Amino acid sequence: MARPTKAQRAAVAKRRADAIDLKLAGVDWLTIGRKLAADPAINSDRVAYPQGYGSDRYAKGQEPPTDDALIHAACKDVREALAQRTTDLDKSVEDLRAVEMERLDKLFFVAYRQAVRDGNLGAIDRALRIMERRAKYVPVEISQRLEVTGADGGPLHVETADLAELEALIAVTEEAASGSDGQ
Structure with a gap:
């Protein structure tokens, strides 16, 4: 099979863009397939769509694609066009x-x-x-999850204290720390 020309590739890209536009407009798959068909006998606009579905068959004078083949071709075009747009978007990002x-x-x-x-x-x-x-x-840090629990994994018991109680706790803690340094 010969490699498609630049004009053929451009026509396929246009067909795929048209397929996406039609699908976004809510058009069903078969109607998209018929609208983008190469054979004017099945094309809903009664024109030969450039590089349309079944263009090889049309060029050889063969029967046009079946409805199932048109639906499959339209789905494939939309899927491939969206994949290309995603790839292009990823590259842009x-x-x-x-x-x-x-x-x-x-x-x-x-x-x-x-x-x-x-x-x-x-x-x-x-x-x-x-x-x-x-x-x-570029995330460098590894996020960590810290979970604080009470005894035996139960809920943590929290008490409130006023300023005088906190100062007394700090003083006791400092005395214990300085006492252990002297031993």
Whole structure:
């Protein structure tokens, strides 16, 4: 089988775009198949659609495709066109991500240099924010789930305390810590 020409590939791409447009408009599969058929005898517009369904058969003077074949061809066109659009979108997203990463790298370099060289606290904060933004594009950290439970995996018992009770607990804890250091 000969490789399709540039004009044939363009016609197939147009047919697939038309198939998607018709499906989005709510047209049923058989009607799409007939509208995009190559044989004017079954084409709902009574024209030979360029690179339409059954174009090989039409060129050879053979019977047009069956309704089932037209439905199958329309479904296949929509599926392949959507897959191509998804691939194109994924590529566009990757290209955009690469551009954004380059921008963040340049900004980070400036902030990092000022943070390290001058100890500029604003630059340190800015560098950290750029790192956080960068991590959204390329996750580096492994998220962890921390679960706190009470005894034997039961619910955690929480008590409230006023300021005087908290200060007393802190004092007792500090005394215990300093007492254990002296032993």
